[in-house]
Amino acid sequence: MTTSPDPRTIRLEAPDQSFRLTPEERASIRPGFDVDALERLLAAIEAPVRPFLLSRFQAPPPGEAPRIWVKMGDAALQPLLDEVWAPVYEMHPDMIDKEPKEYPGRELARQRRDARAQGPQ
Numbered sequence: 001m002t003t004s005p006d007p008r009t010i011r012l013e014a015p016d017q018s019f020r021l022t023p024e025e026r027a028s029i030r031p032g033f034d035v036d037a038l039e040r041l042l043a044a045i046e047a048p049v050r051p052f053l054l055s056r057f058q059a060p061p062p063g064e065a066p067r068i069w070v071k072m073g074d075a076a077l078q079p080l081l082d083e084v085w086a087p088v089y090e091m092h093p094d095m096i097d098k099e100p101k102e103y104p105g106r107e108l109a110r111q112r113r114d115a116r117a118q119g120p121q
Contacts, residue, residue, distance in 0.1 A: 012045060082104045
């Protein structure tokens with residue numbers, strides 16, 4: 001059963017199955033983020049908001065600091081954001097246990113790391 005999104009959320013009732021990032025947009029995503037997960041996240045939100053959220057994962061213009069997005073206001077969207085961020089920790093495994101800030105994806109990266117350490121089951 002699909003529940004309707006909270007009227008205060010940007011989440012769609014069902015993801016937009018036709019939404020795809022262009023090759024140029026994919027190429028503009030900063031290293032470390034999961035582009036496929038970002039595409040799934042963007043497909044799950046209202047179209048007018050997509051460019052803004054996408055911009056938080058793209059390389060900034062020269063001379064500007066990178067912009068980041070760390071929390072979704074809708075609990076149903078947060079796991080998608082975690083998937084976008086998880087590879088950041090996989091690229092920097094020491095951050096999983098030592099990073100003092102609560103960026104998204106850390107727990108997911110920890111679970112993936114632990115599953116790899118246990119090997120095939």
